[in-house]
Amino acid sequence: MTARRAPGSSRKVVDHRTRVGRERRARTQSRIVAAALQVYAEQGPDAPVIEDFIRAAGVARGTFYNYFKSTSALFEATAKWLEEDMIVSIETEIGRTKDPIERLTNGVRLWLLRASSDPAWCSFVVRNRRRSALVEQTLAGDLRGGRRKGVFSYPSIDVARDMTVGTVLEAMRRMMHGRVPSTYIDDVTRIVLQGLGLSNAAIDAMLSRPLPALQRPVQRVP
Amino acid sequence: MTARRAPGSSRKVVDHRTRVGRERRARTQSRIVAAALQVYAEQGPDAPVIEDFIRAAGVARGTFYNYFKSTSALFEATAKWLEEDMIVSIETEIGRTKDPIERLTNGVRLWLLRASSDPAWCSFVVRNRRRSALVEQTLAGDLRGGRRKGVFSYPSIDVARDMTVGTVLEAMRRMMHGRVPSTYIDDVTRIVLQGLGLSNAAIDAMLSRPLPALQRPVQRVP
Numbered sequence: 001m002t003a004r005r006a007p008g009s010s011r012k013v014v015d016h017r018t019r020v021g022r023e024r025r026a027r028t029q030s031r032i033v034a035a036a037l038q039v040y041a042e043q044g045p046d047a048p049v050i051e052d053f054i055r056a057a058g059v060a061r062g063t064f065y066n067y068f069k070s071t072s073a074l075f076e077a078t079a080k081w082l083e084e085d086m087i088v089s090i091e092t093e094i095g096r097t098k099d100p101i102e103r104l105t106n107g108v109r110l111w112l113l114r115a116s117s118d119p120a121w122c123s124f125v126v127r128n129r130r131r132s133a134l135v136e137q138t139l140a141g142d143l144r145g146g147r148r149k150g151v152f153s154y155p156s157i158d159v160a161r162d163m164t165v166g167t168v169l170e171a172m173r174r175m176m177h178g179r180v181p182s183t184y185i186d187d188v189t190r191i192v193l194q195g196l197g198l199s200n201a202a203i204d205a206m207l208s209r210p211l212p213a214l215q216r217p218v219q220r221v222p
Numbered sequence: 223m224t225a226r227r228a229p230g231s232s233r234k235v236v237d238h239r240t241r242v243g244r245e246r247r248a249r250t251q252s253r254i255v256a257a258a259l260q261v262y263a264e265q266g267p268d269a270p271v272i273e274d275f276i277r278a279a280g281v282a283r284g285t286f287y288n289y290f291k292s293t294s295a296l297f298e299a300t301a302k303w304l305e306e307d308m309i310v311s312i313e314t315e316i317g318r319t320k321d322p323i324e325r326l327t328n329g330v331r332l333w334l335l336r337a338s339s340d341p342a343w344c345s346f347v348v349r350n351r352r353r354s355a356l357v358e359q360t361l362a363g364d365l366r367g368g369r370r371k372g373v374f375s376y377p378s379i380d381v382a383r384d385m386t387v388g389t390v391l392e393a394m395r396r397m398m399h400g401r402v403p404s405t406y407i408d409d410v411t412r413i414v415l416q417g418l419g420l421s422n423a424a425i426d427a428m429l430s431r432p433l434p435a436l437q438r439p440v441q442r443v444p
Contacts, residue, residue, distance in 0.1 A: 129395070154413055154416075156403075156406075160413065162410065162413075163385070163388075163413045163414070166388035166393070168388070170388030171384050181378075186377075187377035190377050191382065192385070194419060195417030197416060
């Protein structure tokens with residue numbers, strides 16, 4: 001551990017190279033994921049093999065494996081990308097809302113609305129086992145905020161998260177496999193809010209507020 | 223549609239043959255599923271190919287396809303078998319309990335207790351996309367019963383079911399991927415009951431009752 005730090009000037013060069021390298025990596029990764037979306041749209045989630053992704057992205061096999069260990073890692077990255085894109089769209093609308101209860105209410109409604117109108121997106125999210133970090137952080141922030149305000153009441157943040165995520169995922173599974181009544185999305189939101197300890201009157205007040213429409217275009221499965 | 227019914231005596235022979243045939247089918251199916259459990263235990267849920275199952279069950283390839291269209295159909299049947307076996311064990315304990323709220327409370331607790339103590343069983347159930355008919359019927363009966371008693375309150379039976387099943391599945395996923403605090407199972411049950419409209423006092427009363435232990439031996443993944 002006697003290696004010296006590089007002096008200022010050459011260190012800047014190294015930093016610059018690192019940054020450029022990182023940006024190039026991110027671009028290549030995005031290109032592979034975008035190509036993968038196309039492949040999944042054509043063949044479904046299980047049929048494609050690694051050659052399909054390599055051909056669509058126009059990268060060498062070795063390059064592909066530099067970014068993704070397996071097709072299931074690629075699937076996970078693609079689903080994560082779609083999930084985070086949706087969170088960004090939701091935040092663009094409700095980001096100005098400070099009330100965590102209203103944020104969570106409209107977040108769940110907009111998420112389920114997207115799921116019901118975009119089955120391809122829905123099926124990506126449902127099949128992916130892990131939620132993206134952005135989903136987890138956003139949700140945890142609102143759950144904690146609602147409890148601080150004395151409105152949410154739950155045994156632990158983990159359990160509140162598991163009830164919210166689990167209910168939404170199960171609702172998405174139902175929407176994938178058949179039609180649901182027009183009240184379904186608000187009914188799911190209602191039972192989640194009840195699970196978080198809201199009274200009926202408070203839930204009615206929340207659900208009577210107009211739901212903002214998503215303005216930012218979302219990433220569609222082609 | 224002018225075919226005549228067979229007269230009494232020969233009809234009895236046909237009935238007998240049908241019954242014997244059905245029993246033989248059920249036996250063969252059970253044998254394939256039992257062999258499949260062994261294969262999954264050795265190789266995990268994704269690795270086995272159709273030859274592994276055929277060899278383990280000692281049946282011809284054609285016979286296998288008579289019973290299961292694909293390895294994923296076999297996986298589904300195996301998971302369903304494990305799920306229904308668990309419901310039978312739970313019913314053996316709580317079948318005498320008439321109160322639907324107590325039934326649901328202890329059903330959820332026993333289910334999660336099994337999941338935490340038997341990771342192989344847990345992973346089968348979590349990976350299977352559909353719940354078995356026996357799970358659906360038992361749960362729907364208790365949800366309806368609790369509402370008739372004026373204790374449960376929910377927007378629709380579908381939404382109540384999706385919240386309960388979704389929360390339990392998400393809890394099982396968490397238990398599969400790491401340790402949970404000793405209070406976790408009761409905390410999950412608590413938030414489900416809160417979602418179904420129970421007051422804190424009613425939930426405390428429910429969770430303070432002793433949980434019966436499962437006496438009937440459950441089907442273990444070997």
